[in-house]
Amino acid sequence: xxxxxxxxxxLEIGELSGIEVEMPSEQMFRLPSSITMLFLRxxxxxxxxxxxxxxxxxxxxxxxxxxxxxxxxxVDDSCSLFQRMLFDYAGKTIDNFEYGRHPxxxxxxxxxxxxxxxIATWLYTNHVFPSCHDLLYVLLWNDTNINGRGTSYGVKILxxxxxxxxxxxxxxxxxxxxxxxxxxxxxxxARWVLKxxxxxxxxxxxxxxxxxxxxxxxxxxxxxxDGEEIMYCPWNDxxxxxxxxxxxxxxxxxxxxxxxxxxxxxxxxSSVTFYDxxxxxxxAYWKLWAQTQTQTDSSSLAxxxxxxxxxxxxxxxxxxPHILTLLCASQSSSTMKTMDELDCLSQSDSYLVGINFTIIxxxxxxxxxLINKTPAIRPMRCRTKTQNSIVWWAHSAQGLExxxxxxxxxxxxISSLExxxxxxxxxEVYPALKYSSFEVINMTRALLGFYKPAIQIHALxxxxxxxxxxxxxxxxxxxxxxxxxxxxxxxxxxxQYNDDTTAFDDIAVMQNISEVLDDTFLIDLNDIFDESTSxxxxxxxxxxSFGETYSSIFGTMRLIRLIWISRCQAxxxxxxxxxxxxxxxxxxxxxWMDGCLVKLQSFDSSLTRLINFWQSSEDPxxxxxxxxxxxxxxxDALKQPD
Numbered sequence: 257x258x259x260x261x262x263x264x265x266x267l268e269i270g271e272l273s274g275i276e277v278e279m280p281s282e283q284m285f286r287l288p289s290s291i292t293m294l295f296l297r298x299x300x301x302x303x304x305x306x307x308x309x310x311x312x313x314x315x316x317x318x319x320x321x322x323x324x325x326x327x328x329x330x331v332d333d334s335c336s337l338f339q340r341m342l343f344d345y346a347g348k349t350i351d352n353f354e355y356g357r358h359p360x361x362x363x364x365x366x367x368x369x370x371x372x373x374x375i376a377t378w379l380y381t382n383h384v385f386p387s388c389h390d391l392l393y394v395l396l397w398n399d400t401n402i403n404g405r406g407t408s409y410g411v412k413i414l415x416x417x418x419x420x421x422x423x424x425x426x427x428x429x430x431x432x433x434x435x436x437x438x439x440x441x442x443x444x445x446a447r448w449v450l451k452x453x454x455x456x457x458x459x460x461x462x463x464x465x466x467x468x469x470x471x472x473x474x475x476x477x478x479x480x481x482d483g484e485e486i487m488y489c490p491w492n493d494x495x496x497x498x499x500x501x502x503x504x505x506x507x508x509x510x511x512x513x514x515x516x517x518x519x520x521x522x523x524x525x526s527s528v529t530f531y532d533x534x535x536x537x538x539x540a541y542w543k544l545w546a547q548t549q550t551q552t553d554s555s556s557l558a559x560x561x562x563x564x565x566x567x568x569x570x571x572x573x574x575x576x577p578h579i580l581t582l583l584c585a586s587q588s589s590s591t592m593k594t595m596d597e598l599d600c601l602s603q604s605d606s607y608l609v610g611i612n613f614t615i616i617x618x619x620x621x622x623x624x625x626l627i628n629k630t631p632a633i634r635p636m637r638c639r640t641k642t643q644n645s646i647v648w649w650a651h652s653a654q655g656l657e658x659x660x661x662x663x664x665x666x667x668x669x670i671s672s673l674e675x676x677x678x679x680x681x682x683x684e685v686y687p688a689l690k691y692s693s694f695e696v697i698n699m700t701r702a703l704l705g706f707y708k709p710a711i712q713i714h715a716l717x718x719x720x721x722x723x724x725x726x727x728x729x730x731x732x733x734x735x736x737x738x739x740x741x742x743x744x745x746x747x748x749x750x751x752q753y754n755d756d757t758t759a760f761d762d763i764a765v766m767q768n769i770s771e772v773l774d775d776t777f778l779i780d781l782n783d784i785f786d787e788s789t790s791x792x793x794x795x796x797x798x799x800x801s802f803g804e805t806y807s808s809i810f811g812t813m814r815l816i817r818l819i820w821i822s823r824c825q826a827x828x829x830x831x832x833x834x835x836x837x838x839x840x841x842x843x844x845x846x847x848w849m850d851g852c853l854v855k856l857q858s859f860d861s862s863l864t865r866l867i868n869f870w871q872s873s874e875d876p877x878x879x880x881x882x883x884x885x886x887x888x889x890x891x892d893a894l895k896q897p898d
Contacts (some may be wrong), residue, residue: 269348272365285365291375294341298379301334305387312394325409328395331388331416335423338376338384342430343595345372350434369434377427377445381452385420389461392417396468410468414491417465418530421505424449425535429591432538432615439618442542442559450539453506454560462505469493488516489530500646509536510543510574513581514649533581534589534615540578541622548629569636573650575626576635576659582619583662585612616666617690620699623663624691627702634706653714656707661719663700664731667693701738709742710761713768720776729802736808739769743815750823756835763841766820769812770848777809781855785862791869796877803882807889810856814893817849822897853894860890 272285308327349369399410431445452458502508512531546559581588635651649655670693704712719735746762753759784793793799867883870876
């Protein structure tokens with residue numbers, strides 16, 4: 257350990273040296289001394305832990321003194337050394353590697369990130385993790401069975417156990433964040449980690465960890481503090497807090513983003529997560545991939561899908577939150593943040609930019625698979641809200657809103673790349689575009705359609721407020737257009753309004769839509785133009801940038817007024833009998849629309865003045881002719897129903 261930490265020389269990775277072989281189709285290389293030392297140090301610390309575990313007497317009545325705290329410190333020191341070596345080696349290879357370049361015929365072959373991550377994953381899953389987990393298993397048994405119901409020191413042992421699990425997510429995150437690879441099948445690293453997570457020995461160890469937590473009544477509040485921020489730490493869940501956790505390590509990891517969101521409601525919630533969520537997202541990605549594969553494949557590439565006893569909505573809970581993680585790319589990786597803080601990453605980000613686009617494409621792939629290849633995996637659409645707050649988040653408007661907002665932001669970025677590529681095909685530009693902006697919009701619309709209308713509107717309301725607050729008005733028309741299919745479906749439901757349940761649901765959704773339009777857009781309509789003699793808006797640039805948004809608002813209001821409200825009124829005249837409460841709510845919506853018409857008529861007058869002014873102006877702003885489209889949409893909304 258001292259030979260690594262106390263070495264003042266800069267780490268030199270070196271290169272692989274080619275070896276002559278009889279078979280020309282094979283390639284063999286000599287490892288540089290730096291990689292050899294990585295192997296040796298790992299073997300030494302693993303063997304030291306094994307010897308320490310073997311030295312513990314079998315009988316608690318033995319007279320031999322056991323330094324239990326020293327044994328735990330050995331595990332902590334071993335994991336810290338391994339992580340530091342991993343970060344240093346991975347960082348150096350990123351510095352020296354060019355994205356997309358894989359030379360095949362060099363006598364001196366450069367060390368790639370893939371080599372380091374593969375070696376480290378093999379070493380950890382086959383040597384470090386087993387030796388640590390054997391020793392920790394004994395430490396947990398001693399703390400709960402010898403010391404009674406657990407101690408504050410027992411919490412520290414639990415923390416070390418979860419650190420052991422965390423390294424698995426770190427290795428997976430590095431596999432996706434720094435390795436240039438094709439994602440047609442799981443990589444060696446992913447298969448090694450998943451095999452370890454699913455193994456019986458790991459399952460037994462995780463059961464021991466959870467049973468120790470249930471017995472341990474000491475709550476270590478200090479472990480939750482990260483400076484002035486609060487970070488959810490899984491070892492702090494006690495008793496009832498474990499009921500929503502996974503039964504296996506794999507299930508517990510897949511639930512982690514939803515569990516964390518249950519606790520991270522404070523403004524002081526840490527931006528750095530305990531587990532690396534991007535590593536967990538890779539588990540979800542390959543588990544979803546396994547769902548779509550034929551189960552007759554017995555090759556080494558085959559993976560176990562999620563257990564079939566899980567219901568459709570619970571599959572959604574386990575898989576859907578990870579799409580957001582992948583769409584956020586390296587920003588969602590606590591490992592990459594840590595490496596950056598340790599100055600282990602290159603100052604040049606060209607390599608990571610290419611990798612980030614690959615990660616984002618994985619998010620699109622996962623969403624595409626959920627939509628088109630796994631029709632059995634869908635969110636809950638029942639009327640009653642689940643009592644499990646962890647399951648609830650993945651099916652809520654809050655969970656949906658975050659994903660929709662990120663998808664729309666990617667639409668803008670992809671549109672910009674599409675415009676800049678000219679006549680080139682998507683594969684000829686850098687980075688290559690796997691999905692067009694049109695395809696992403698369609699996937700976003702399909703995702704919304706999986707949820708109940710009330711959840712869709714609630715999510716879109718939060719998206720619109722977020723976009724408006726962040727001055728990202730170019731995305732607002734798309735968000736507003738997502739409401740139109742909901743209103744159209746409600747128009748088709750009018751014949752079923754004799755059923756009070758259907759009528760009540762639609763009236764409630766329409767009230768939510770009116771609140772979105774009122775609170776987010778219409779509230780500012782009277783403040784756009786100055787009441788003075790000037791026909792110009794108060795802020796010409798902002799007004800022109802929101803032109804398409806205003807057109808979308810007017811189109812939405814036309815659909816509500818001339819179709820839904822008119823058809824409802826016609827149905828009432830033709831004998832539709834509503835519950836008294838529903839009738840009062842509908843009358844409220846009609847009065848709201850009448851008030852909106854007054855605002856729209858005033859806006860129409862001001863808009864007409866502005867168009868006439870710029871028609872005669874010698875220097876009108878660019879693209880002012882778009883106001884004719886806005887005026888046309890506005891006049892359509894003001895038409896009298898037939």
